[in-house]
Amino acid sequence: MLIGELARASGVTVRALRYYEQQGLLQPERAANGYRQYDGRAVTKVRNIQLLLSNGFTAQDVRDFLPCLDDGDVSLVPACPPSVEAVTRKVAVLEERIAELAAVRDRLLQALSGNPTPQQPGTVARRHPAYTRTARG
Amino acid sequence: MLIGELARASGVTVRALRYYEQQGLLQPERAANGYRQYDGRAVTKVRNIQLLLSNGFTAQDVRDFLPCLDDGDVSLVPACPPSVEAVTRKVAVLEERIAELAAVRDRLLQALSGNPTPQQPGTVARRHPAYTRTARG
DNA sequence: CTAAAGGCTGACCTGGGCGTCAAGGTCAAA
């Protein structure tokens, strides 16, 4: 799979793919002519990278994520126990971000329904109802 | 409340507060000496702004959020019906972001538990269990 | 053979969210 195909398949630009590689997030093979060669799993991987980057994580953060998410193949995990701690921390970060966004969402929904905010001022709602809706619908 | 106090109270820098104002996210009063004057609700507002910015939204995005979240006072909402549509769109964006992050979190948890991924390749998990954990909890 | 399409590296540019001076005004305490 050449870089242009991967770009189209994963919805990012060729430039972004080269950037991700430069940041150590991708390590494609090289053909004899110097062209980058990606396998099919790279599509998932790139989507996950983009997903994290567009949610406020940095390339450095993503580096911490990927060792155990490599190419979306979770079965690789037992081979990388040293990063368990790092992954656990990342899960906590995600929990926090999710809770924050859910709180904002709840406030917007309250706003739309015209209800007052049942919370003490000084911060955004912390304890919120379970997340039940599915994306896009 | 002066800008330095607000900065300490809300956990951002003075520079950031001036930047938010420049971006149209804050409109403090001005004292006779030219000093910015904030009221207590600005603390919540600033925290919300920072929260959104650190989650991958731009100042422009935040501008769309704030008309109905002003100072965290949701009771102001009925006064701004024209932005209902914009807020609704933002809720959808939040739902999507939350779902994405929850999917990543689920994959990390699967990785930690060593389970295989029960999903078709090509994208991150889309339908995920309800969000049940509380932040830092 | 030639043109078009795609790939390569290197390098400079951009926009967003600030950090960091610079030069100066204001205010409370000593």
Place this chain on the structure above:
DNA sequence: TTTGACCTTGACGCCCAGGTCAGCCTTTAG
């Protein structure tokens, strides 16, 4: 009155995630 903390605007700088252009090589189509 002087010091020091805090405020003002303005301007330049930085990092990050790429965009864009230049100059060149490779592969496929006609």
